Amino acid sequence: MKIAFIGGGNMAAALVAGLAGKVTPGANIHVVDPNPAALEALHAGHGVTTAPSIDAAVSAAEVIVLAVKPQSMREAVAPLVPLLAGAPHAPLVLSIAAGIRSADLSRWLGGYGAIVRCMPNTPALIGMGIAGLVASAGVTQAQRLAADQVLKAVGGTVWLDDEAQIDAVTGVSGSGPAYVFYFIEAMQQAAVELGLTAGQGLELAKATFTGAAQLAAQSQEPVSVLRERVTSKGGTTYAALTSMEESGVKAAIVNAVKAAAARGKELGEQMGRDG
Numbered sequence: 001m002k003i004a005f006i007g008g009g010n011m012a013a014a015l016v017a018g019l020a021g022k023v024t025p026g027a028n029i030h031v032v033d034p035n036p037a038a039l040e041a042l043h044a045g046h047g048v049t050t051a052p053s054i055d056a057a058v059s060a061a062e063v064i065v066l067a068v069k070p071q072s073m074r075e076a077v078a079p080l081v082p083l084l085a086g087a088p089h090a091p092l093v094l095s096i097a098a099g100i101r102s103a104d105l106s107r108w109l110g111g112y113g114a115i116v117r118c119m120p121n122t123p124a125l126i127g128m129g130i131a132g133l134v135a136s137a138g139v140t141q142a143q144r145l146a147a148d149q150v151l152k153a154v155g156g157t158v159w160l161d162d163e164a165q166i167d168a169v170t171g172v173s174g175s176g177p178a179y180v181f182y183f184i185e186a187m188q189q190a191a192v193e194l195g196l197t198a199g200q201g202l203e204l205a206k207a208t209f210t211g212a213a214q215l216a217a218q219s220q221e222p223v224s225v226l227r228e229r230v231t232s233k234g235g236t237t238y239a240a241l242t243s244m245e246e247s248g249v250k251a252a253i254v255n256a257v258k259a260a261a262a263r264g265k266e267l268g269e270q271m272g273r274d275g
């Protein structure tokens, strides 16, 4: 499978690392980005071909991944219009941008219909990503399978029926790794304030996350039961969870996820209004 990336930044790099040499040889991946340093790093790391702007190699791709910032998308995809109109094999356009709606993208692409919107996350870098996907009406079953194959190569996939749901995916799992890193940083800070070294705190916090996440993933039991098993009556965990409840931590997390989803929706509305 030939895959082209428009945008070679953080998320594209995570996907390329997961795909190159697994789904397809690095040489079958073509990355377009104006930034020479980003291209050089991807070429050196994964053997991908590169270009500073959209070129003929993009039109040879079966899947064209749009991986620029939502605010850059309209301008970035303009050079694709003649390529897609002339492409004999109807490439799938796979957009990973937060917010940007398929209808706006299709309009910017001259009415092109084979668009899948996807919200991946950076653990794709180590094959542990999770992505939500939604196909627009013009997507064939073969193109849907191609999108699934690309994302499955770097983790799991969750298909959605309704495009509006993808903002929720953005709030939960697209932005989600940052919440986990934030929690780890907070645990490390607490460790240091309690007298451990920064290194000890980080090792303990990271291993706790990895262990608990693996336990939750592998267990058949509800997460709430796993939590209760740590929480001895009148013990230390009870003290911590009571403190979290009093500080409104759960409500703050719910609000944060909703804020991310709302920002995704707002970005889509803003960019759609602009043209």
Ligand SMILES: NC(=O)C1=CN([C@@H]2O[C@H](COP(=O)(O)OP(=O)(O)OC[C@H]3O[C@@H](n4cnc5c(N)ncnc54)[C@H](OP(=O)(O)O)[C@@H]3O)[C@@H](O)[C@H]2O)C=CC1
Binding pocket: 006, 007, 008, 009, 010, 011, 012, 032, 033, 034, 035, 038, 066, 067, 068, 069, 070, 072, 075, 076, 077, 096, 097, 098, 119, 120, 121, 122, 174, 175
């Ligand atoms: N980071 C993440 O965890 C996730 C990101 N996403 C989505 O992925 C997309 C990219 O995000 P991210 O990788 O973080 O952003 P980055 O800024 O790291 O990457 C975007 C890249 O696109 C380049 N670029 C800008 N204009 C063009 C153009 N016209 N043609 C080709 N390349 C161009 C930028 O170059 P320059 O910097 O020089 O402008 C930059 O290297 C966003 O739409 C985001 O919503 C989705 C899920 C998770």
Ligand SMILES: O=C(O)[C@@H]1CCC=N1
Binding pocket: 098, 170, 174, 175
């Ligand atoms: O922060 C962002 O806008 C992107 C989308 C999801 C994760 N990063």
